[in-house]
Amino acid sequence: MPSTFGIVDLFAGPGGLGEGFASFAHNGDAPFRIGISVEKEASAHRTLTLRAFLREYRARRGILPEEYVRFHAGEIAEPNWSEIDREAWKLACEEARALELGTKAAATEIDAAVYRLREAHDDTVLIGGPPCQAYSLVGRARARGNVGYVPEEDERHYLFREYIRVLDRLRPAAFVMENVKGILSSTIESRLVFEMLMEDLSSLGTGRGHHYELRAIRVEGDRASLRPITRPADFIVKAEHFGVPQRRHRVIIVGIRSDIASRTDETSIPVGFHAELSRFFHREVSHL
Known part of the structure; x- marks a missing residue:
């Protein structure tokens, strides 16, 4: 193993x-x-949390969320990630600490x-x-x-x-x-x-x-x-x-x-x- x-x-x-x-x-x-990542600066911490969310989402579903692709392309405003996958967002917040x-x-x-x-x-x-x-x-x-x-x-x-x-x-x-x-x-x-x-x-x-x-x-x-x-x-x-x-x-x-x-x-x-x-x-x- x-x-x-x-x-x-x-x-x-x-x-x-x-x-x-x-x-x-x-x-x-x-x-x-990654078990825990620590950052105090607010904007960097937001990026850190989003990275954790995307890793967890992709691990569960094999793809990135469509909303992220559209957000990254500038087509939509940043969505509420917890509404897209509540459990993945919860785990991301547990990993990325401010x-x-x-x-x-x-x-x-x-x-x-x-x-x-x-x-x-x-x-x-x-x-x-x-x-x-x-x-x-x-x-x-x-x-x-x-x-x-x-x-x-x-x-x-x-x-x-x-x-x-x-x-x-x-x-x-x-x-x-x-x-x-x-x-x-x-x-x-x-x-x-x-x-x-x-x-x-x-x-x-x-x-x-x-x-x-x-x-x-x-x-x-x-x-x-x-x-x-x-x-x-x-x-x-x-x-x-x-x-x-x-x-x-x-x-x-x-x-x-x-x-x-x-x-x-x-x-x-x-x-x-x-x-x-x-x-x-x-x-x-x-x-x-």
Whole structure:
């Protein structure tokens, strides 16, 4: 029986990264199922919920709803999705949560979802990334122009620790953390944010279970692979290598739980991953 992986998607935005995992299939098997996706920004959360609804509707009926096709074509106003399929919409709302990460309320709901995912699937995967505004070069330049702005008081700089908290509680088979390239050079309290992140990641499992082996995505021709890192810049993935006509670079960190990494070829990536990463970049550009 094929393995299934429950997905926790944090800082999900409109859901591009999660969609890549959810749409991945190999030999008719779709192993990744999103259990919970979390986003606080209202418009992004609406898109996230609609994505979840469409996946559920198509899984039940094999097609997209006609109303969505007409809405997407601009022929009709956005319909009330719950009237089209009440149960699919209910499940979509349970999956896509409008929560502010770092709050007690969000932690409570996420921890409950973690418990359910462990019960329902063979293993889990954590994906997502902290807000990029705090790390992007443009965001940092704008912040410097704000009178009274104190970087140490910008909570967005520290939200990566909520990702670490969930990672420690979930202990997934693997995680994927994505962010802008500026996270490599962003500083807070006279320290590199990326350095603090690496320290937190490397401390997971110390003295009490499996740790995570970090890998970088490498592209050679039309094949992607996972390789050990030698320097932080190894984590940079370039959109132009995946067919996107734009120089859009992202830091993507892949962590594999040590009990799995020990019996896995470190250079292997599932067939189709290159195409899925291409779709992720194309979706990201389409939401600009």
